[in-house]
Amino acid sequence: MPPLTDDIYQAAVQRPARFKNPKWKTPYRRHKPLRQLLSDEQKRLNNTDVDNKDGTNGNARKDFNQVTYFSLDAYPSLKPRKHYCDITGLKGNYKTPNNGLRYYNVEVYNDVIKTMTSGVDQQYLELRNANIVLK
Amino acid sequence: MTVIKVKSNKELPPQKIYYLPDQISPDSTEPYNSHYGAGIPIAIDFGTSDMRIGLTNNLSPSNIFPSVISRYRDRKLAQTLTFVGYDVYLDSSFKSSLKTPFDGPLITNWDYVEWMLDYSFHHIGVDSDGFVDNPIVMSELLGAPSQQRKNMLQLLFEAYRVPKVTFGIDDLFSYYQNNGKNGLVIGAGNQAINIIPVINSKPILTEAKRINWGGSLCVDYLSKLINLKYPYFPSKINNHQFEILMRNHCYVSKDYQEEINHIFDLNVLEKTDVLIEAPYVENVQPIKTEEELKRIAEKRKESGRRLQEQAQKSRLEKLIQKEKDYEYYTKLKNSLEELNKKQIIHTLEAEGFDDESDFKKYYNNLEKSIKRARKADIGGNNDEIESETPPEFPLVDIPDDQLTEDQIKEKKTQKFLKANYDARKKAHEEKLLEKKRLEELEIQEEKWRKEDLNGWIQDKRKKLNSVLKKKKDRKKLREELNDRKSHAAQIRMKNIAVLAAENSVPNTSGNNTRSSKRKRTITIDNDPNDTFGANDDDWAIYRDIANVEDEDEIEEENQLMLKLEADLLQYDPNFSIENTYDSQFNWRKSIIHKFLRGPRDYDSEKTQHQYQFHMNIERIRVPETMFQPSIVGVDQAGISELSENIIVNRLPSEGFYSKNEIEKAPIINDIFLTGGLSHFKNFDERLKNDFTSFLPVNSKINIRRAIDPRLDAWRGMAKFSNNIDSKNAFITKQEYEEMGPDYIKEHNLGNFGYF
Known part of the structure; x- marks a missing residue:
């Protein structure tokens, strides 16, 4: 590996930064993945709800209209779901009986689906979250 | 003659090549701002x-x-x-x-x-x-x-x-x-798509919605699609490159359902298909000089010729042996006619046959196999045999005891040469007969065709269909044999079991009665006692159990099919080039080919082609996920459906405007597009189409994009x-x-x- 040039060394972020509070110490923070952050937020919201019902500021209307990360989530579509061929993206009128892949016509079935090595079908299904996840 | 409508590949101009974008490689480090001012936000x-x-x-x-x-x-x-x-x-x-x-x-x-x-x-x-x-x-x-x-x-x-x-x-x-005040803000971002109504400069967050789908997920989707489409693509494409590909080539379809119906029509594909080439190094073969090539060809030819000669010689020898046998048994057969039954049986048993029918079977088989052998090429140019003056073999007919030792040796060679000559001559005659037969057949065909064209066509079509059916059956069988549980595979296992059982019980009956001469000459194709093989299909058993295909038969079948097709092409007005068997393998008809290789032919030998991939349906398939998140398994409504509900149901029911006067609501005059994904071509037009479909007829829809979405x-x-x-x-x-x-x-x- 070639040695790094001075230029590149200069580009590294310098610490301590002079504009920072000298008393500041980076706190230890437990790393929480997305899923846990969301469940924490959900818990927090549930607890505040209880406070409201206790009569501190019980405004039912406001509760209903509360804007949270979760209330903003778009709802599922009410329109009939359209099906597409998993391989080509064309209309997917047919479905294989053994793994549920959707396909456009017999050519796709014979040339692609039949000759698929094992596991590839699951990769295709994963594209639309329909794969089987073993836990 | 039918006019061949399909243009040959050479007439198509080469497709425009887009090169795979470079990876990020900054020339220098990030610059520092030199105009800092305290207090400025x-x-x-x-x-x-x-x-x-x-x-x-x-x-x-x-x-x-x-x-x-x-x-x-x-x-x-x-x-x-x-x-x-x-x-x-x-x-x-x-x-x-x-x-x-x-x-x-x-x-x-x-x-x-x-x-x-x-x-x-x-x-x-x-x-x-x-x-x-x-x-x-x-x-x-x-x-x-x-x-x-x-x-x-x-x-x-x-x-x-x-x-x-x-x-x-x-x-x-x-x-x-x-400068927006009243409008619907659609922010198509990197991780989420937000739809926020704004009324009098105030966002109505209670009615805002978020789709958990965005730019980086689109890039992932595109990368997975391409990787699954080309699992053996030789170079790796990273997400940054996919991002640029998406930015440069993807666009929103104005009407997705309609567009995917025609995307693989050749004239449409010609316009929409994008060919992308990854950098590659041409694999240069060391070029051989002409002289070297010549020498190699010569060498190859020479060795081929030698092999051919050897094969011909051995075939000829076999044929001669058979002819001799045939001659011997013909004499025997003739002599039998003069004998009574008891004598016949006696003679035959002495020759090693069970009875008369056994002998007949053997004789007939021998005759057949000689005919077959004659048809095969047995060396020498047989056409020349006619012009040759018949060689003379003076020593052959003189008994041995009248000859000197040298002459006996000479006689042996002459005998061999004579047999050789005779065999060739007979083969030639046989071939002439065959030729004549074919000519006669051709004349008959022509006569039939002239008298009853329809009947002739029907007959040919029937024959063609039967050949095609055979082909199809064979393919099906092959597929079935791959599946251990299929009927075909089970039958095969049964056959193997039966054969194995037969081999383990030695066939003793009648063996000891045969003379030594018979025993010596018994080979697999001249054992007269065995009716196996009388029917040609019997041989298929070996093919069945060995699970291999008879290439000769397939070749023969192909020849027949091509001939039938050629005949039909010439005389049947309803049979065009598109009806031929080969044309179904024409890439122009193959969805998979067009999907993978675009509107051009593909040559897997070419290094350049191996380093190319095509984006066609992906160009609209990826952005479509914003309108139909269900495509990628996100169980949420798309942009248009959410907007519809906000504008038509939610805002009126919250009292922002009357449900009967949606067309007058200022919000529809300013549908505002921003965020990293909003750059897609046709995004605004698609929204306009969708909004027009759910808003009242006289609504004045106005859609605009952020001046600089980034x-x-x-x-x-x-x-x-x-x-x-x-x-x-x-x-x-x-x-x-x-x-x-x-x-x-x-x-x-x-x-x-x-x-």
Whole structure:
């Protein structure tokens, strides 16, 4: 590996930064993945709800209209779901009986689906979250 | 003759080649801002893909860089170096440990955020000691969880001791920058698509919706699609390259259902297919000189000829032996006619036959096999035999006892030569007969054709169909044999079992009665006792159990098929080139070919072709996910459906305008598109089509895009911070210390308070 040039060394972020509070110490923070952050937020919201019902500021209307990360989530579509061929993206009128892949016509079935090595079908299904996840 | 309508490949011009975009490789390190001023607000657009930072007295952010970080351990210095943004791409060793502080839309690693803020303030040029003397305007998520804001406030107030901070939603900042007051803001971002109605400059967050799908997920989707489409693609394409491919080539379909119906029509594909080529090195074969090539060809020819000769010779020898046998048994047969029954049986038993029928069978088989052998090429040019003067073999007919030793030797050779000559002559005659037979057949055919064209066509078609059916059956059988449980495979196992059982019981009956002569000559194709093989299909058993295909038979069948097709092409007005068997393998008819290889032929031998891939349906398939998230398994409604519900149902029922006067509502006059994904071609037209379908007839729909979807959010932040609007939006350090991190000041561009 070639040695790094001075230029590149200069580009590294310098610490301590002079504009920072000298008393500041980076706190230890437990790393929480997305899923846990969301469940924490959900818990927090549930607890505040209880406070409201206790009569501190019980405004039912406001509760209903509360804007949270979760209330903003778009709802599922009410329109009939359209099906597409998993391989080509064309209309997917047919479905294989053994793994549920959707396909456009017999050519796709014979040339692609039949000759698929094992596991590839699951990769295709994963594209639309329909794969089987073993836990 | 039918006119061949399909154009040959050579007439098509070569397709335009797009080259795979380069990977990120910055020429120099991230520049530093030299015009720092204390007290000027700093705007930080903290996006999941890019960070945009700068002092708000500028028109544009001074630094834009990807939100990535890499911590690199330098062994020589015994030190860990941290690189942020484009600097990560300065050296390939940093790239391997590339990280982002985000997990999906949320910040999960605050240590990285701290490094990135250090880096940002440093590059902005902050030069005060112990604090950052600038108000901060920062972007945050729509409906961000409180923990996100809490941590950010803590960092800004406690680590950097900034005087005051305000947060806002990037899509609203962008709308603000574009002077929107009443409208529907559609922010198609990197991790989420937000739809926010704004009325009288106030966002109606209670009716806003978020689709958990965005730009980086689209890039992932595209990369998975291409990787599955070309599993053996020789070079690796990274996400950055896919991102550029998506930006350059994807577009929103105006009418998806309609467009996918025709996307693989050749004239459509010609326009929509995009050919992308990865860099490759042509594999150059060492070129041989002409002389070398000649020598190699000569050598090959020579050895081929030798082999052929050997084979011919052995065939000829076999034939001669058979002819001799035939002659012997013919004499025997003739002599039998004069004998009585008892004598016949006696003679035959002496010759090693069971009875008369056994002999007949053997005799007939011998006759057949000789005929077959004669048809095969047995060496020499048989056509010349006619012009040759018959050679003479004077010694052959003289008995041995009248000859000297040398002459006996000579006689032996002459005998062999004579047999050779006779065999060849007979073979030639046989061939002439065959030729004549074919000629006669041809004449008959022609006569039939002239008298009854329809009947002739029917007959040919019937024959062609039967050949095609055979082909199909064979293919089916082959497929079935791959499946151990199929009927065909079971039959095969049964056959093997039967054969194995036969072999284990030696066939003793009648063997000892045979003479030594018979025993010597018994081979697999002349054992007269065995009726196996009398029917040609009997041989198929070996093919069946060995699971191999008879190539000769397939070849014969192909020849027959081609001949029939040629005849039909010539005489049947309803049979065109498109009806031929081969034409179904024409790539122009193959969806898979067009999907994988576009509107041109593909040559798997060409290195260039191996390094090419095509984007055709992907170009619309990827952006379509914003309108139908169900395509990628996100169980949420798409942009148009959500907008419809907001405009037609939710806002009227909340009393913003009357349901009967939707066409007069100002919101439909300003459908505003922003965010990184809004650049897609036809995005506005698609929205217009969709909106027209659900809004009243005389609605005046107006759709516009942000002037600069990438930077308008930052510019809106800068505009906001210097405007009277923001006067009451900032939280000061003192307020933070008094009220804690949950304190929020609501303003028209930010989230509402937490409860």
